Amino acid sequence: RKEVEQDPGPFNVPEGATVAFNCTYSNSASQSFFWYRQDCRKEPKLLMSVYSSGNEDGRFTAQLNRASQYISLLIRDSKLSDSATYLCVVRPTHQAGTALIFGKGTTLSVSS
Amino acid sequence: ETGVTQSPTHLIKTRGQQVTLRCSSQSGHNTVSWYQQALGQGPQFIFQYYREEENGRGNFPPRFSGLQFPNYSSELNVNALELDDSALYLCASSLAMGLVVEQFFGPGTRLTVL
Numbered sequence: 001r002k003e004v005e006q007d008p009g010p011f012n013v014p015e016g017a018t019v020a021f022n023c024t025y026s027n028s029a030s031q032s033f034f035w036y037r038q039d040c041r042k043e044p045k046l047l048m049s050v051y052s053s054g055n056e057d058g059r060f061t062a063q064l065n066r067a068s069q070y071i072s073l074l075i076r077d078s079k080l081s082d083s084a085t086y087l088c089v090v091r092p093t094h095q096a097g098t099a100l101i102f103g104k105g106t107t108l109s110v111s112s
Numbered sequence: 113e114t115g116v117t118q119s120p121t122h123l124i125k126t127r128g129q130q131v132t133l134r135c136s137s138q139s140g141h142n143t144v145s146w147y148q149q150a151l152g153q154g155p156q157f158i159f160q161y162y163r164e165e166e167n168g169r170g171n172f173p174p175r176f177s178g179l180q181f182p183n184y185s186s187e188l189n190v191n192a193l194e195l196d197d198s199a200l201y202l203c204a205s206s207l208a209m210g211l212v213v214e215q216f217f218g219p220g221t222r223l224t225v226l
Binding site for chain 2: 004041042043044045046087099100101103104105
């Protein structure tokens with residue numbers, strides 16, 4: 001089983017749609033969770049951290065379920081500019097030297 | 113912009129050659145991590161340097177090696193290049209303190225091995 005698994009893409013949605021991405025992780029002791037966004041041929045950029053209580057940043061809502069080892073990202077009112085690849089990322093420990101473990105990414109394409 | 117720079121931006125090499133990629137970390141950051149991202153995949157951790165010493169390594173063979181310098185900039189060296197080494201190589205800098213350490217990525221070096 002891969003350490004971080006994401007929904008296979010691509011997701012093709014019209015502007016204004018709501019879209020949800022799911023992700024599961026295998027290491028139950030993982031400590032930190034993130035969603036990164038990567039535009040075509042660019043570097044990944046942190047979109048948001050994910051907390052057990054859930055967190056929201058404008059149109060984006062992230063949820064973490066530690067019992068199910070499941071992370072989600074909800075995007076409401078999709079914009080053309082949301083088109084990108086969304087990477088689910090897990091950090092196994094808080095210790096310095098710990099790598100970020102990336103999922104394969106899910107591609108979102110928002111059309112007008 | 114993250115303040116992390118990488119050079120060169122693109123590179124073409126042939127099998128068997130050696131390559132050195134460079135990364136300048138964001139000002140004040142003492143940790144540099146290197147990742148390999150093959151086409152259609154997420155980034156895979158190669159290794160991390162903290163205060164000039166290797167501080168963690170992923171599942172990559174010894175022909176992948178690195179250095180970190182006193183100014184915290186870093187190099188990734190790959191010997192005996194193989195076709196499968198073709199990828200985007202990303203470096204990320206961070207400040208190793210606190211519980212949640214954000215890593216800031218540079219724009220990457222795209223390596224093509226022919």
